[in-house]
Amino acid sequence: MSTAREEILGRIRHALDGSGARTADTAAGPVGMTGAPTPGSTAHDAMVERFVEVTADYRAVVQRCGPEQLAAHVAAALQAYGAGRVVIPPGLEQDWLSASEAEFVIDDDVSTEGLDRCDAVVTAASVGIAETGTIVLDHTADQGRRALTLVPDVHVCVIRESQVTPDVPGAIRLLRPAIEAHRALTWISGPSATSDIELNRIEGVHGPRHLHVIVVAG
């Protein structure tokens, strides 16, 4: 008796062999990839501005600031949502939190129920995509495991200008090493939303209902 695997592969060969289908893969040229502008240039700044606009379009809150204002912005954001108990990934830069009065819980395998009792999470990011207003997390130490940015209702996400790239194919290239290291990726474009009821867009179903993005210079 042949296994399902052998049989399916056999069926595929039966369908394709001798049918003229067997052409070699043609190499993909990335379509729609523009190349990132030099950091510090006007073009780069325009790209970051585009990232801010498009992200805000999803009804996320987006702010730009210099590194010296970052701690104040994080503190203000957490206060605005009334977040008292805030979970953070173990590798997050502690300076970012120095202006906040909130109680910070460093993730050390906090249970899902424990996360559910946290009001907010603060993380860094891996890549930002200007054309689509997307933040990609590769869940390294300053972003934490996936559950952290999923269960609490408020996600404050800090991204550096130098992490923003113009387009999707460019982001895919930047993310290959993370994928090859078997890291999971989460792409986030605005807060959780549904249009399932008469196509009315409603923010916030299961994921965080509030996404607050702080774009920091540098």
Added chain:
Amino acid sequence: MKKAARSTAPERNPVGITTPTYLGMPKFPKLAAPELRNPVLRHNLQMATHTIRDKRAQVVGEVDDWEALRVDGARSKDAALNNLDEHLEELERNLQKAGATVHWARDAEEACSIVVELVQESLGAPAKYSEERSGGETSWGGGEVVKVKSMATQEIELNEALEAAGISAWETDLAELIVQLGHDRPSHILVPAIHRNRSQIREIFDREMGKVGRPAPDGMTDEPAQLAEAARQHLREKFLRARVAISGANFAVADTGTLVVLESEGNGRMCLTLPETLISVVGIEKVVPTWDDLGTFMQLLPRSSTGERMNPYTTMWTGATPDDGPQDVHVVLLDNGRTRVLEDELGRQALRCIRCSACLNVCPVYERAGGHAYGSVYPGPIGAVLTPQLRGTASPIDESLPYASSLCGACFDACPVRIDIPRMLVELRSQVVDQHRGGVPSAEAAGMRAASWVFGNHKRLEGVQAGAAAASRLFGKRTSISQLPWPASAWTQARNAPTPPKESFRSWWRRTHEEPRS
């Protein structure tokens, strides 16, 4: 079980299993008739298809070279399909390297039993349980799984199989939840509950939620935000306690072993992240050759599907990620008729489909008939070509599907992977005619059989002279309709003709709700 040695016999690959729900269904026109008389459905459908269509047009218009993206999407899928065996083996290797277990399923039944057994194992059902199952009564109390919306699991009717084994499968996508609680079937790929309006949804939630978990809050109105909040609360307890999740995948990347799920609500992330065990049922056509190909598909799919620059959430995972998310990761690669579709050089194109639903939203027949009339989990133009190929055209519903189109060509123009649906429909129609004649049909029989349903009444309509002219020109050539070069120049002109007024189209439809004349 293998039936015959494949190497010598010129036999064809088997079709997929037509699951019980759809097996005895009447033909498309019969199924469409009640839907056409349902004003809520018609109103919702029209609003939905037009809204999404407009949003799509806008975000597609933003992209500098959309056509180049479409061409690249088709190229990538063709590359995957042309050497599908190699890409699947590569996918399998990379998944295994990343700690996933790969299973292969020849058909729906095999896929269901693999998943049921995996679930039983993870939930600690008694070892003998699966054998006792056929005997009916068991002492095992059963268990539950959470599910992310997945076409493949609908196709194999996995929920029913799980239920038969005493396992409750909770759909977690809001629309799927509405469908499931309403004991209903999905009607659209993207917005499966589009046939329900807010007051119907309120009623369903009010009546059903309490039976299966946390009840809807007292005094819930039909405000969409309140309904979404009720769903959030109802499902949250299920997410937090779930130990097993079942998903599909939008893409499976061969050269990295990565699976990709695009979603909006966060229910996908919940399922893909919180449980200990994750089982993904993935059609073998979901494979794309390389990671870089996602650069194209992550542009094509969200814009074509929801008409957004990007959907709110996408998860990409490669096997089991150490210390993050499910550690017991399974992937079930599903054939169920796909290798049959692969045999046909033209029909093979249908396997490029990325299930964006753009073709549904532009289809004048879908807009009026709704998704249920297609008698399959794959409705609309793509369903009309994919279902008869996956299941064969032996049942009444399947043989009528290729006729559920006006051949206007809008689906091809909308399709992000350039599937030539109109041409395939014509091809399938001639196959249905062949089947009835038991031999090769005369050119005219094929043409006229096809014409009898689509054009016969169509040309009586006011203001559709263009269509009638095209039809007579098309069939006046006295050649097999399947041999016509496509698009025929006459037809191209007809596609630009104004569509018939809605009222007369509807009355036309009503007149045709009886069986197609032979």
